Amino acid sequence: MPLPLGIRTRFLRPSGRLTGKSLQNRPLPRGLSTTLYSTNVHSAGASHARALSTGSNQSSFPGRMHRGTWACRQGWASAYYRSYATDVMAEASPEDLRRLNMLRNIGISAHIDSGKTTLTERVLFYTGRIKEIHEVRGRDNVGAKMDWMELEREKGITIQSAATYATWGDFNFNIIDTPGHVDFTIEVERALRVLDGAVLVLCSVSGVQSQTITVDRQMKRYSVPRICFINKMDRAGANPFRVIDQVRHKLKLNAAAIQLPMGAEDKFEGVIDLVKMKAYYNEGYRGMDLITKEIPAEYLEKAQEKRQEMIATLAEVDEDIAELFLNEQDPSEEQISKAIRARTIDRSFTPVLMGSAIKDKAIQPLLSAVCEYLPTPLEVENFALDLKNQEEKKAIIPVSNLPYVGLAFKLEEGKYGQLTYIRVYQGQMQKGDTIYHVRTGKKVKVSRLVRMHSNEMEDVDKVGAGEICALFGIDCASGDTFTDGTKLSMTSMHVPEPVISLSLTPKSKDTANFSKALNRFQREDPTFRVHLDPESKETIISGMGELHLDIYVERMRREYKVECTTGKPRVAFRETITQKATFNYTHKKQSGGAGQFARVMGYIEPMEAGEEDGVSTEFSNEVLSGSIPTNFIPACQKGFEDGLEKGWLIGHRINGVRYVLQDGMAHAVDSSEMAFRLAASYGFRDAFMKAGPIILEPVMKVEVSAPVEYQGNVLSSINKRKGTIVDTDTRDDYCNVTAMVSLNNMFNYSTELRSGTQGKGEFTMEYERHAPVMMSTQKELIEAYQKSRTQKK
Numbered sequence: 001m002p003l004p005l006g007i008r009t010r011f012l013r014p015s016g017r018l019t020g021k022s023l024q025n026r027p028l029p030r031g032l033s034t035t036l037y038s039t040n041v042h043s044a045g046a047s048h049a050r051a052l053s054t055g056s057n058q059s060s061f062p063g064r065m066h067r068g069t070w071a072c073r074q075g076w077a078s079a080y081y082r083s084y085a086t087d088v089m090a091e092a093s094p095e096d097l098r099r100l101n102m103l104r105n106i107g108i109s110a111h112i113d114s115g116k117t118t119l120t121e122r123v124l125f126y127t128g129r130i131k132e133i134h135e136v137r138g139r140d141n142v143g144a145k146m147d148w149m150e151l152e153r154e155k156g157i158t159i160q161s162a163a164t165y166a167t168w169g170d171f172n173f174n175i176i177d178t179p180g181h182v183d184f185t186i187e188v189e190r191a192l193r194v195l196d197g198a199v200l201v202l203c204s205v206s207g208v209q210s211q212t213i214t215v216d217r218q219m220k221r222y223s224v225p226r227i228c229f230i231n232k233m234d235r236a237g238a239n240p241f242r243v244i245d246q247v248r249h250k251l252k253l254n255a256a257a258i259q260l261p262m263g264a265e266d267k268f269e270g271v272i273d274l275v276k277m278k279a280y281y282n283e284g285y286r287g288m289d290l291i292t293k294e295i296p297a298e299y300l301e302k303a304q305e306k307r308q309e310m311i312a313t314l315a316e317v318d319e320d321i322a323e324l325f326l327n328e329q330d331p332s333e334e335q336i337s338k339a340i341r342a343r344t345i346d347r348s349f350t351p352v353l354m355g356s357a358i359k360d361k362a363i364q365p366l367l368s369a370v371c372e373y374l375p376t377p378l379e380v381e382n383f384a385l386d387l388k389n390q391e392e393k394k395a396i397i398p399v400s401n402l403p404y405v406g407l408a409f410k411l412e413e414g415k416y417g418q419l420t421y422i423r424v425y426q427g428q429m430q431k432g433d434t435i436y437h438v439r440t441g442k443k444v445k446v447s448r449l450v451r452m453h454s455n456e457m458e459d460v461d462k463v464g465a466g467e468i469c470a471l472f473g474i475d476c477a478s479g480d481t482f483t484d485g486t487k488l489s490m491t492s493m494h495v496p497e498p499v500i501s502l503s504l505t506p507k508s509k510d511t512a513n514f515s516k517a518l519n520r521f522q523r524e525d526p527t528f529r530v531h532l533d534p535e536s537k538e539t540i541i542s543g544m545g546e547l548h549l550d551i552y553v554e555r556m557r558r559e560y561k562v563e564c565t566t567g568k569p570r571v572a573f574r575e576t577i578t579q580k581a582t583f584n585y586t587h588k589k590q591s592g593g594a595g596q597f598a599r600v601m602g603y604i605e606p607m608e609a610g611e612e613d614g615v616s617t618e619f620s621n622e623v624l625s626g627s628i629p630t631n632f633i634p635a636c637q638k639g640f641e642d643g644l645e646k647g648w649l650i651g652h653r654i655n656g657v658r659y660v661l662q663d664g665m666a667h668a669v670d671s672s673e674m675a676f677r678l679a680a681s682y683g684f685r686d687a688f689m690k691a692g693p694i695i696l697e698p699v700m701k702v703e704v705s706a707p708v709e710y711q712g713n714v715l716s717s718i719n720k721r722k723g724t725i726v727d728t729d730t731r732d733d734y735c736n737v738t739a740m741v742s743l744n745n746m747f748n749y750s751t752e753l754r755s756g757t758q759g760k761g762e763f764t765m766e767y768e769r770h771a772p773v774m775m776s777t778q779k780e781l782i783e784a785y786q787k788s789r790t791q792k793k
């Protein structure tokens with residue numbers, strides 16, 4: 001279930017007005033001494049971080065929090081949450097609060113091939129997690145650290161999101177690098193569900209692309225504050241300000257550059273920080289040393305102009321800056337950074353940074369911006385549902401001295417065994433603890449606790465609130481909540497509907513590994529579904545696209561040694577109704593032995609298309625007179641659900657139907673649950689055929705990009721596939737065509753596009769919605785279905 005709007009709104013940081021001075025004077029807790037920043041190879045970056053964590057412009061990191069010091073500003077979800085949080089934080093230990101203030105849980109997301117993995121590799125290097133940088137598809141054959149699956153390294157794409165723990169000066173990070181390909185969109189959903197902030201990576205040439213829009217929508221769904229990073233500043237045609245323009249118009253974000261590039265393309269030298277008005281250059285091995293200099297004279301004027309632009313954009317959303325702006329006063333560095341932080345967290349402003357991951361340029365300032373502007377776990381509101389108390393919303397505060405609440409957001413079977421990733425939302429978890437699995441009611445012992453570093457791990461004894469860790473050998477599904485014993489459930493994430501399916505048959509007769517693999521894949525990935533076709537007796541797998549399913553077939557072969565044959569990919573059609581129809585059905589069997597009797601009356605009607613695109617269904621019991629005894633009502637509901645499984649037009653799932661049971665009849669002896677279940681299902685079938693049934697198909701948003709000379713070929717290929725062109729845009733000798741095309745017409749498009757553009761065209765597609773098929777197609781599909789059924793008989 002997606003989070004209802006407004007639930008995960010952020011609360012702003014304390015208005016305790018702790019000055020940079022008060023922070024500096026405050027003694028560091030034991031174990032956090034400044035000698036951490038010794039002269040190791042990462043010292044340049046680390047000292048930059050240190051300047052951040054103790055520097056005078058850091059009033060934004062409160063070290064101590066007192067009751068009543070929290071500001072009441074826009075973004076608070078409820079007064080209740082606010083007062084509760086204040087109470088709780090007054091009781092928390094200063095060490096715990098300091099730890100939380102130094103913690104960032106961030107995701108790195110973007111359109112495919114924007115350079116997320118390349119960027120993350122630098123982040124790991126500068127934070128000292130890895131000793132050497134390896135490129136995605138690099139010549140050294142090692143592959144990037146975060147793309148650890150053999151398949152990922154071969155294909156050069158990220159399939160699973162990998163979590164990594166790293167430190168940057170006094171700050172601790174959990175970073176999740178997420179896949180860009182739409183087929184793995186669930187990985188992005190899961191990451192965003194548990195992260196507090198994100199870096200949205202864009203390419204300096206391609207700008208906002210189709211998947212950038214999807215990721216942005218997902219970030220909005222989970223109210224995740226973000227900073228943008230324009231990568232690939234070294235590429236020919238790099239233009240960060242055009243990209244910012246697209247971010248403002250296409251993503252509707254109030255974005256402004258907080259940096260100015262010094263040069264571009266092969267002349268890209270570094271960036272100017274428009275807040276501090278300093279120039280940064282990378283020197284030394286792999287750009288390890290971040291050198292700060294005065295702004296070169298030739299960039300001074302431009303830097304002033306862009307700084308004013310940044311201030312004007314901030315003034316639109318920040319009262320303090322607006323006041324200074326109107327009075328024509330220049331805000332100080334501290335005032336600007338404070339406003340950027342507050343407005344990034346309440347999502348009214350998006351700071352934009354830039355650099356080149358591949359050339360090791362301007363990555364450290366990005367890390368510093370993550371610490372400086374993205375929220376701590378304390379600045380994010382989270383709620384759980386109290387299952388014992390009519391699902392009442394309960395505030396969850398990430399301090400370690402409260403009872404434990406954690407969410408399993410990802411399962412993975414790695415080389416060390418079954419791993420469960422958990423975000424600790426409240427309380428802490430220690431090795432040896434017993435935690436409670438809310439869905440099953442079972443108690444689970446925490447025998448081994450680790451922090452993940454891509455596919456490697458580090459054993460820890462304890463993790464505090466707000467942290468991300470992994471447990472071994474726990475039987476659960478992704479989205480499950482664990483607590484200390486209370487029946488709480490963290491609201492779970494949005495799971496998109498599968499759009500494509502294919503039959504899968506193991507070549508050998510030994511099917512034990514086949515079933516084991518399918519079970520595991522399903523538990524790991526909620527968008528991967530498996531069912532048995534009762535007629536053909538074939539195993540059908542469904543997912544988000546051909547690549548998604550191909551990867552599982554390949555993993556089955558590599559990891560489980562099961563070779564399979566696959567059927568032709570089929571589109572995940574759905575069936576629905578267009579009008580209301582009544583039913584009045586009597587199920588009667590009284591020929592010898594125990595009889596069966598049940599009668600149901602009522603109607604079915606189309607549901608209004610909701611947020612989930614009409615996939616919802618509803619059973620409503622309006623039987624007043626007791627004509628159907630209440631103990632048979634659940635059986636009627638089951639009968640309706642049985643009917644939904646397989647539609648009567650082409651055997652696909654039925655969606656968007658409300659079933660209203662109004663009346664009926666029971667027999668004192670012959671009525672049973674089974675009789676009512678059958679009656680309800682047959683009644684549904686009768687009404688369905690009278691209710692104007694139609695077939696829906698997945699419509700995809702297709703984005704094609706190719707050199708302009710092939711525009712004609714691209715357009716005609718879309719027209720041939722009965723697509724609707726919604727946008728065409730020509731830029732730098734490239735044309736970009738956006739179209740809506742039914743998935744059924746998209747098979748083998750890559751081959752056609754390749755030959756029509758001499759291999760220079762590329763396309764991405766993404767599920768948009770389910771829409772009715774054309775009447776002629778509906779007729780063909782029904783005929784083919786009927787024919788296949790008669791052949792099987």
Ligand SMILES: Nc1nc2c(ncn2[C@@H]2O[C@H](COP(=O)(O)OP(=O)(O)OP(=O)(O)O)[C@@H](O)[C@H]2O)c(=O)[nH]1
Pocket residue numbers: 110111112113114115116117118119135136137156157158159178179180181231232233234235355356357358359
């Ligand atoms: N010119 C240039 N190329 C880059 C830069 N960063 C990454 N690349 C290249 O862009 C390609 C994609 O990089 P990845 O890091 O795999 O991108 P990704 O976003 O992680 O890709 P997916 O995980 O498949 O979505 C690789 O060939 C990189 O070498 C950069 O700053 N400049």
